Amino acid sequence: MNLDLTGKTAFVCGSTQGIGKATAIELALLGANIILVARNEEKLKEVLDELPRKKGQKHRYLLVDFSKTNQIKPKIENFLAKYPEAHILINNTGGPLGGAVIEASPEQFVQTFNEHVISAQILTQAVVSSMKNAGFGRIINITSVGMKQPIVGLGVSNTIRGAMGSWAKSMANELGKFGITTNNVLPGYTTTGRLKKVNEMRAASTSKTVAEVEQELIKDIPIGRFTTPQETAAVIAFLCSPAAASVNGVSIPVDGGKTSSL
Structure with missing residues (x-):
């Protein structure tokens, strides 16, 4: 099975922590040149130093804040003017705060839509020419199982994840003929900082301990535990290969079997 990504360049968004960081490391292990994309320059530099370079890769980083949508296009275009190769794009950004959908403000929907769908659109438009020229492209969107099965208490997230899924399917239909694939990876309960925050929020609202909240979640996961970022990254890496x-x-x-639908 050919998993070799030597000579390929991968832009990995949200790559200073969690699934994004694990994905950057996994793709580097397969030989890819990594462009770390995130908003914290100090953390970007730290992760840059951690990336494997056994195949002589040149890793770089791009400082972008996805909450400032108007800055994304000029930054990615300026970067590509210097380093024009792009074969893989990992769209990944943090999810919105939890809460009932009926209580969400219109501004929350707009902000989240911009950070996820619009950001992905801008980045894809920027890198697709390079992918077409190479006859090879992989666009992977790290979203949530909420795309398939809405998660109680994450109303805005569920809504935007659905929009992201439709966007991705449209891209897959349009770009497939160029050797460019577009797929979504849907993490379930994964041992990241976001899960910790959500569990703390649930604990505070129910007067339970965080440990009690975690055990309630785990009892509904067939494998009996949370998924690790590295396990999710392995699936992403295969889709990139x-x-x-x-x-x-x-x-x-990638949820240990938690999702009820096929």
Whole structure:
């Protein structure tokens, strides 16, 4: 099975922590040149130093804040003017605060839509020419199982994840003929900082301990535990590889079997 990404360049968003960081490391292990994309320059430099370079890769970083949508296009275009190669794009950004959908403000929907769908659109438009020229492209969106099965208490997130799924399917249909695939990876309960914050919020609202909240979640996961960022990154890495050339337009949960739908 061909998993070799030597000579490929991967832009990995949200890559200073959690699933994004694990993905950057995994792709580097397969030989890719990594462009770390995030808003904290200090953390970007720290992760840059951690990335494997066994195949002589040149890793770089791009400082971007996805909450400032108007800054994304000029920053990515300026970067590509210096370093024009792009073969892989990992769209990944933090989810919105929890809460009932009926209580969400219109501004929350707009902000989250911009940070996820609009940001992905801008980045994809910027890198797609390079992918077409290479005859190879992988666009992976790290979203949530809320795309398939809405999660109670994450109303805004569920809504925007659904929009992201439709966007991705449209891209898959349009770009597939160029050797460019577009897929979604749907993490479930994963041991990241975001899960910790959500569990703390749930604990505070129910007068339970965080440990009690975690155990309630785990009892509904068939594998009996939370997923690690590295396990999710392994699925993402496969979808980025030459071996996954015919996997296009799909949404794959990585949740230990928690999602009830097929």
